[in-house]
Amino acid sequence: MSSAITGQWQEAMHLDDLWEGEMEGVEIDGKKVLLVNIDGEVRAYKNRCPHQAWALDEGDFDGQTITCVRHMWTFDALSGKGTNPDNCELITYPCRVEEDGTILVDVG
Amino acid sequence: MSTRRHVLVGGGVAAAATATHLRKHGFDGEIVLVGDEPQPPYERPPLSKDFLLGTTEFEEFQVRPPAWYDEQSVDLRVGIRVTAIDVPGRSVTLSTGERLGYDGLVLATGVRPRRLPGFDGDRVHYLRTAADSQRLRAQLAESERVVVIGAGFIGCEVAAAAVGLGKQVTIFDPAPTPLARVLGATIGSVMTGIHRSRGVQIRAGEYISELRHTGDGMLLTSNLGHRVECDLVVVGIGCEPNVELAAEAGLATDGGIVVDEYGRTSAPDIYAAGDVAAQYHPVYGRTIRVEHHDNALRQGANVALNLTGSAEPFAEAHWFWSDQYEHSLQSVGRPADLEDLVIRGSLEDHDFSAFSLVDGRIQAVISLNRPRDVLEVRRMLFAPHEVTAEQLRDESVPLKRLIPRSPRATARA
Numbered sequence: 001m002s003s004a005i006t007g008q009w010q011e012a013m014h015l016d017d018l019w020e021g022e023m024e025g026v027e028i029d030g031k032k033v034l035l036v037n038i039d040g041e042v043r044a045y046k047n048r049c050p051h052q053a054w055a056l057d058e059g060d061f062d063g064q065t066i067t068c069v070r071h072m073w074t075f076d077a078l079s080g081k082g083t084n085p086d087n088c089e090l091i092t093y094p095c096r097v098e099e100d101g102t103i104l105v106d107v108g
Numbered sequence: 109m110s111t112r113r114h115v116l117v118g119g120g121v122a123a124a125a126t127a128t129h130l131r132k133h134g135f136d137g138e139i140v141l142v143g144d145e146p147q148p149p150y151e152r153p154p155l156s157k158d159f160l161l162g163t164t165e166f167e168e169f170q171v172r173p174p175a176w177y178d179e180q181s182v183d184l185r186v187g188i189r190v191t192a193i194d195v196p197g198r199s200v201t202l203s204t205g206e207r208l209g210y211d212g213l214v215l216a217t218g219v220r221p222r223r224l225p226g227f228d229g230d231r232v233h234y235l236r237t238a239a240d241s242q243r244l245r246a247q248l249a250e251s252e253r254v255v256v257i258g259a260g261f262i263g264c265e266v267a268a269a270a271v272g273l274g275k276q277v278t279i280f281d282p283a284p285t286p287l288a289r290v291l292g293a294t295i296g297s298v299m300t301g302i303h304r305s306r307g308v309q310i311r312a313g314e315y316i317s318e319l320r321h322t323g324d325g326m327l328l329t330s331n332l333g334h335r336v337e338c339d340l341v342v343v344g345i346g347c348e349p350n351v352e353l354a355a356e357a358g359l360a361t362d363g364g365i366v367v368d369e370y371g372r373t374s375a376p377d378i379y380a381a382g383d384v385a386a387q388y389h390p391v392y393g394r395t396i397r398v399e400h401h402d403n404a405l406r407q408g409a410n411v412a413l414n415l416t417g418s419a420e421p422f423a424e425a426h427w428f429w430s431d432q433y434e435h436s437l438q439s440v441g442r443p444a445d446l447e448d449l450v451i452r453g454s455l456e457d458h459d460f461s462a463f464s465l466v467d468g469r470i471q472a473v474i475s476l477n478r479p480r481d482v483l484e485v486r487r488m489l490f491a492p493h494e495v496t497a498e499q500l501r502d503e504s505v506p507l508k509r510l511i512p513r514s515p516r517a518t519a520r521a
Binding site: 059 | 128171176427429436486
């Protein structure tokens with residue numbers, strides 16, 4: 001599930017602070033956002049597990065899979081799709097990285 | 109040429125997982141899922157927690173939306189029982205009288221609550237199904253005094269929910285410490301303290317020997333001669349596996365339907381998964397029956413693998429959780445001795461992990477409000493490692509530093 005691009009890009013973080021294999025919770029416009037760096041690809045998701053709204057940055061990221069520690073639901077970090085269970089997905093925010101390494105996120 | 113057909117018996121998460129994974133692995137024959145409850149498969153954990161509190165509704169914890177079964181060509185037969193298996197004839201008989209041939213048969217018939225003789229009636233509750241939980245939720249709304257018989261997970265979770273709804277709750281359990289059988293006396297005491305601090309009365313070492321219905325409630329008498337009046341009784345004293353169908357067909361049962369590490373019963377092409385399955389676990393070298401949600405899902409998925417031709421032993425660690433109030437209790441592994449645990453963190457602050465450690469190997473961890481520890485241990489449990497009690501107690505050393513890491517996780521740009 002993705003929210004639409006509204007063109008309101010906001011600075012979320014700098015790539016230097018989000019290494020490959022890391023995830024980080026940030027707040028943009030009062031919205032909790034999870035930033036993930038998967039082998040150089042950056043993704044932004046709503047920082048809430050679709051199961052019981054637990055904060056995902058308290059969970060685990062092994063480079064590929066995001067695990068919510070509350071009940072061990074797992075998500076593919078690149079697509080945001082649930083892998084166990086597979087009938088759910090994370091809410092994606094549009095996200096891009098500027099040439100200077102600034103990570104921009106559009107939370108609408 | 110006739111189409112292959114797999115019949116899945118039982119309408120819980122294990123059977124649903126088998127159906128899902130059969131399709132995932134490319135099985136394009138018929139899948140018939142027969143469940144005796146009126147609803148399609150749903151998750152049971154919320155039934156003793158959020159559903160009672162009214163913070164979640166049934167639609168939110170269905171395993172799949174109803175339309176999924178059509179989309180995936182899964183022939184869903186709800187409200188129907190399988191009454192007999194004809195092993196040589198490779199067919200089952202349904203309660204409708206219909207006979208269904210099978211190529212593969214999966215028995216995921218689950219468990220049923222153990223009943224206390226004489227403890228029946230309108231206001232006595234046993235909790236297993238959505239219907240049980242709906243009935244309990246409706247009656248909780250008009251009850252004040254709740255008695256829970258049995259301080260296991262179900263009893264403790266129901267007590268937490270009932271107190272959350274503002275009820276007066278008393279738990280009776282014959283053991284000196286609630287939950288000690290599954291968590292040990294130390295953690296059992298911590299959980300007892302949590303319940304007491306919320307106003308739950310815990311009567312340990314005491315059980316109800318007599319129940320009498322009065323005009324507007326019930327009068328209970330304990331083994332110590334104490335009398336308690338209440339409006340509602342919940343009995344949570346464990347479960348019994350539904351092995352009858354298998355046993356009558358001559359399949360091996362022994363406190364569950366006996367299966368090997370591939371989920372195979374003693375009869376050809378018949379598998380069992382979930383709460384009912386007593387499965388040989390290759391890591392532990394013995395047969396174990398587990399009554400937990402995660403295990404049912406994983407065994408169900410594993411059986412689908414084996415039905416589609418890739419023989420894969422089920423060798424996963426056992427993991428479970430119990431949410432009580434705002435507390436998250438989780439465990440992975442099988443503790444060697446529940447009275448010999450290494451504590452990391454603080455019991456008093458309700459923020460700890462308790463390790464079962466034997467010869468430098470972690471056997472299990474039970475954590476309260478430290479789910480990350482459980483995740484770390486789950487990764488290392490069956491991998492070679494050597495740690496000391498001192499290392500585990502020392503919180504300045506992150507757990508993951510004690511574990512041999514996979515190259516992937518340590519690689520950095």
